[in-house]
Amino acid sequence: MKAVILMLGMMAVTMTDAHAFGSARSSAVDAAPTPVPTTPVVVTPPNTDVGTGGLRVVINSAKNFNDTQAAHLEASRDLLERIVNSEEFKQRVLHFSYQGQETFVQNNGLSNLQVYNKILEAAEQLPSPTEANRVIDLSVQLYTSSYFGRNVVGYTSPDTPTIYMNTYFYNGATPGESASNMMHEWMHKLGFDHDYNSTARRPYSVPYAIGDIVDQMGN
Numbered sequence: 654m655k656a657v658i659l660m661l662g663m664m665a666v667t668m669t670d671a672h673a674f675g676s677a678r679s680s681a682v683d684a685a686p687t688p689v690p691t692t693p694v695v696v697t698p699p700n701t702d703v704g705t706g707g708l709r710v711v712i713n714s715a716k717n718f719n720d721t722q723a724a725h726l727e728a729s730r731d732l733l734e735r736i737v738n739s740e741e742f743k744q745r746v747l748h749f750s751y752q753g754q755e756t757f758v759q760n761n762g763l764s765n766l767q768v769y770n771k772i773l774e775a776a777e778q779l780p781s782p783t784e785a786n787r788v789i790d791l792s793v794q795l796y797t798s799s800y801f802g803r804n805v806v807g808y809t810s811p812d813t814p815t816i817y818m819n820t821y822f823y824n825g826a827t828p829g830e831s832a833s834n835m836m837h838e839w840m841h842k843l844g845f846d847h848d849y850n851s852t853a854r855r856p857y858s859v860p861y862a863i864g865d866i867v868d869q870m871g872n
């Protein structure tokens with residue numbers, strides 16, 4: 654019986670480690686046959702601070718990317734993953750202020766800590782609610798706008814998981830700028846919104862503010 658508990662403990666450690674690192678993660682967690690306990694095993698949650706780390710950024714699909722654009726996408730994904738797992742990101746979110754108060758605007762009634770925890774849980778709500786899996790799931794597609802739409806960095810809509818990114822901006826962007834763009838649009842997938850027009854409060858909305866934090870840390 655002791656051996657079974659030890660093995661389960663080791664598996665938990667392996668899985669934690671797999672989540673804690675960037676793109677070089679193992680998919681071999683399933684390799685060992687799972688022991689079947691004959692009596693219920695009580696698993697005590699690890700008594701560790703799970704406030705940072707363990708969040709993955711995964712590109713589930715990328716359409717219209719050439720090799721250069723795909724390399725930039727991977728650099729942006731990797732950077733975003735390192736930023737959102739950092740203590741600095743956590744502190745910036747927890748202490749984000751609007752008019753002297755530690756709060757976001759258009760925050761869906763959530764405190765800064767609750768917003769941060771929403772990010773960590775990564776349970777996308779749009780286009781349909783998903784489980785909290787600690788994976789920032791991204792589907793991205795490049796498009797080339799008309800000349801008049803060239804100042805639109807990117808956009809998405811509630812009825813699709815896809816984040817559309819404009820080549821006018823994308824092709825000249827730094828990884829930090831693209832990471833910021835993807836994070837802004839992904840915050841919409843969590844269910845946060847902002848004023849459509851350029852209001853005074855819009856920069857303090859959750860999507861804009863979180864996107865700006867990523868931009869500042871990534872550039």
Ligand SMILES: [Zn+2]
Nearest residue numbers: 837841847860
């Ligand atoms: Zn937006």
